[in-house]
Amino acid sequence: MARRCSRSNGTNVTGLGLAMAASWLLLLAGVSDGQLQVGFYSRTCPGAESTVASVVRQSGSADPTILPALLRLQFHDCFVRGCDGSVLIKGGSGSAEVDNSKHQGLRGLEIIEGAKTQLEAQCPGVVSCADIVALAARDAVAFTGGPSFDVPTGRRDGKVSNIRDADALPDVHDGIDALRSKFRANGLDEKDLVLLTAAHTVGTTACFFLQDRLYNTPLPGGGRGADPTIPPGFLSELKSRCAPGDFNTRLPLDRGSGNVFDTSILRNIRNGFAVIGSDAALYNDTATVDVVDSYSGLLSNFFGPYFRQDFADAMVRMGSIGVVTGGAGEVRKVCSKFN
Template sequence: MLMRALILLVLCECMMLEAQLQVGFYENSCSKAEFIVKQEVTKAFFEDRGVAASLVRMHFHDCFVRGCDGSVLIDSTPSNTAEKDSPVNNPSLRGFEVIDSAKARLESVCPGVVSCADIVTFAARDSVELTRGFGYEVPAGRRDGRISLASETRSFPSPAFNVNQLTQNFKDMGLTQEEMVTLSGAHTIGRSHCVSFSNRLYNFNSTMSQDPSLDPAYAAQLKQLCPQGSKDANLVVPMNPASPAITDEGYYTDILANRGLFTSDQTLLTNPTTATQVAQNGRNSFLWKTKFAFAMVKMGQIGVLTDTAGEIRANCRVINS
């Protein structure tokens, strides 16, 4: 509780929070909103601990396309391919059923009150806590978007990006380079499909078969898990093998040992400033977890819809008729 209070105080003093977003937004209109979401996330977590990483990732993928408006939850229709069915999200993005369960319970007690966008944001926070990261207060009051286009996910950062591309991508979202390094630490939990990094293992370029920035022993392990030419699109590996279900500094220590899974991870050592931040985060778990909480709150304010904009979806998968 002390850490939450500190994070909120610093945010209020050092950042201009969206005026329409408030901590405790549902206190009067649906007092158990956050409790219900946490119950559903916790239930899902103890059935499948990997769902925590999926829900954190869902929050990223929602906010980086059209802002944090719940558009990543919308199902495709015969006339439109939605965000969730783009190659960036399908089949790798999971956890939609957790949002559905929370929404169904909330609609039964507070119909038409709690937005899907806020549920996603609460669920990400709860997932960070469940994996031993620092909890933080979530300013709420987001409303749900009515547009979801697979074509717009092209703006999402690629695992093949270099540090300059990552910096610009996050800058476009109103986030600093340091916040980019901090938020990249979310890769300390969860798994990745082999297809997202197999280019680093085989046929890297015209002169080298393997990415020279990748630790050879780690590359050998990855090749065993991700055989060249495999047709199995469901092959996955942990992004931080030592502690794949714990929000800790392991992501940064992996990078320092040349064991960053993606190009977009290992590239953080190619810039003096980001390399220094990687080293600092790797040495000080408390520092990184604190910065991560700040950055998650800030990211959760990207492009939010408030007041009368958007809608409150009755079903997170479907735009209200």
């Protein structure tokens, strides 16, 4: 039976200072002072995190490909207007943020909605969709063999969804300067860029995102063809998987290790086996090359830097981008609709 949690329980204020009572009531109401905190729902909806984890676990057992999709979903949420659940809004008229082609292939929105339905039954109006996205991404990382880590919560849902806002998302065609400046615009540095892109250790890409890289890259001597930086053997391999005009076939982003959360993606990037252009771009700049190299060596497992810990920390930083907290925004009843 669904557990019911109250948002406020009529605290007895007798004997308490007015300020203390006010902050206690705010805490019970799930309102913070504008900061995220680990365990934000521990009093207001104690089952919040376990409910999300169980929905993600069940979905991942039925379809393991949904786990990487949930991780990608948080990136797409956070990089557009901040981590405010705006990507979940369905417009109908084609003008919602999610309708932007930059979100091509985005999946897992219905998993977030499924968790939300359960949480509304347990604790109506308490747990935000933005927090469900963050918790689901965290759980997806753990369930693919990545690190387990605490996620601060207390995000509220945004009240704006605009198709043009998603133009700012990083793109497979971006070179290292564009990638760096898009991350910097969100308060993330080169190390975060490499660590977070290493999320491509799991999951797949559609051939759609390789078409230009394989067949339509402007060549130095004029004309168009394959990206000349792709090693010839790997180019043949990619072309055999993604024929010209094939948009739908999917291939692992981390060649040879697509189902396991590990640092093989970074070694692939270092060795010229990046599948998409933006991953390859990480090896085109001294600052990012140094980061890739630092985590690619086998000795880093023993002496650091420690990829799993640093990836988790970078996820928490990404999850803090532009969060809506305190009394701003709302807690949606349904993730795909404003209240």
